[in-house]
Amino acid sequence: MNIAFKELKYYKFKYLLIGLILFLLAFLVMFVSSLAQGLGKDNISMIENLNGDKIMIHEEADNQINQSVLEDKDLEQATDNGYYPVSMKMLRIQDGDGIQLLYSDDAVNYTVVEGHEPTSKNEILLDETLSETYKFGDTIEARDYDGVTYTVSGFVDKTMYAHTSVGFVTKDGFKKIDEEVTPTFAVGDKTHDTQSHINLITKENAMNGIPSFQAEQLPLNLMVIFLFVISAIVISAFFYVITIQKTKEYGILKAIGTTSGKMIVSIIVEVMTIVILSTVIAIGLTFLLANFLPVSMPFFVNNNLVLLLFGSFIGVSLIGALLSVVKVIRIDPLSAIGGE
């Protein structure tokens, strides 16, 4: 007979309360980490989607791919080694945010979610984050280049670099702002000897080269860690207090022959039931929320991360239950029931 569930049922108010607190903590953890992921995507989604593991970049760019400029001989070496050159340039827009104007043959993987690829020099394929600002067929006008305009030919799934949406144009389209179509960096897989002023960096290096990425992730991740510490403390404190309140009941259980092992199992069953229920509800709510938030909102639910957080909650609550377990093992039945 499992007394854990009978106990949960009998003291439901107490356990609902702790369940509610854990739900709020778990939801906050999910929310903050999804926000961190979302902000991360705003910074690095373009790098994530690069068609290769290595990036050829000028050493003076300091791992910031948009700061790099490749020379002709670098480019030659790049194409010889199967690297795709990319031309990328920040374009300021009249009455709007900037766009990373990008031209490349095959360097970036993306999925067109609306419309089509740019087919003429006047068309631009935008990151979907901008689908709230512009519609298919709208015209955007450059601020720094007189008379340069592009027509929106469609949208792709999230492709951003350093909080700036990427806009894909054809080679002729890029020529409208840079006659030379200067390559900025190149993407490929092969490791090879490079000119001394060229670095081959990993995607991770490139992500960490974005100043805003580091600046945002660190405090948010710290928050998540603190929330876990708080959860561990709340769980241990709450269950410890409940255990102390129930000292007499544990004394009775021991006096009628319940082994410590059985009592530990029932404590763990109780803690797990509450933690699993509250976190599952919190996770469900996070997924629901993600569906209702607009695409421009930096919010991304990473399934692997959710699993990791769920596992961490279980781990943290097991640690939290430890104090109660130790306490229960130490209870002397005779003194607990009032020593008569």
Place this chain on the structure above:
Amino acid sequence: MLELKSINKGFGKDENRTEILEDVNLQVNKGELVVLYGPSGSGKSTLLSIIGALLEPSNGEIMMDDENWTHLSNSEMTMLRQKEIGFIFQQSHLLPYLKVVDQLVYVGTIAGMKKKEAKKRAKELLTTFGLEHRLNNYPKSLSGGEQQRVAIARAFMNHPSLILADEPTASLDFERAIQVVEKIQDTVKEMNITCIMITHDTRIFKYADKVYELKGGRLEAA
């Protein structure tokens, strides 16, 4: 047969030490009901706890049918309480979150019974002690006397070889007390088990096979 051989028990250390039991000897046969009485503080409950594997004696030995019940580890003592002993405490000590029938079923299942079998036995015992209409009540909705009767029924649940009862009738009116003691006596005889009962009520003495008085730490036949 239960046999206590010169049991000693004291509490405290050095100058604070008080000896409660001094050279207590006792033999109780199977199927026998023995009554213990004595002034408050004389150590009756202490003695019962020692026999009931809840407390270690300072000295002496407890033998149960050639088995030595002394110097056991904590888990060996737990197993004795689980399988061999039915303890009726001075207070009922029920678990607040279990319904009456589950109080007994729980004891049955930890002692290794199948749930169905435990349920059947629980209902029988509760009927014996006049609680068949209270099976699905929580302890808090029972009167003190009813709670005590549940505790008494619970003590028999695990087919114990030894029943220890610490003033089981204290919270019952005289008529009920007599009924309950008669039931305990019947069950003890029927199951052929050993029973030691503490009581202050001399009117109950007549149900005992033997009566002992605990006085000044020693046990004397009355």
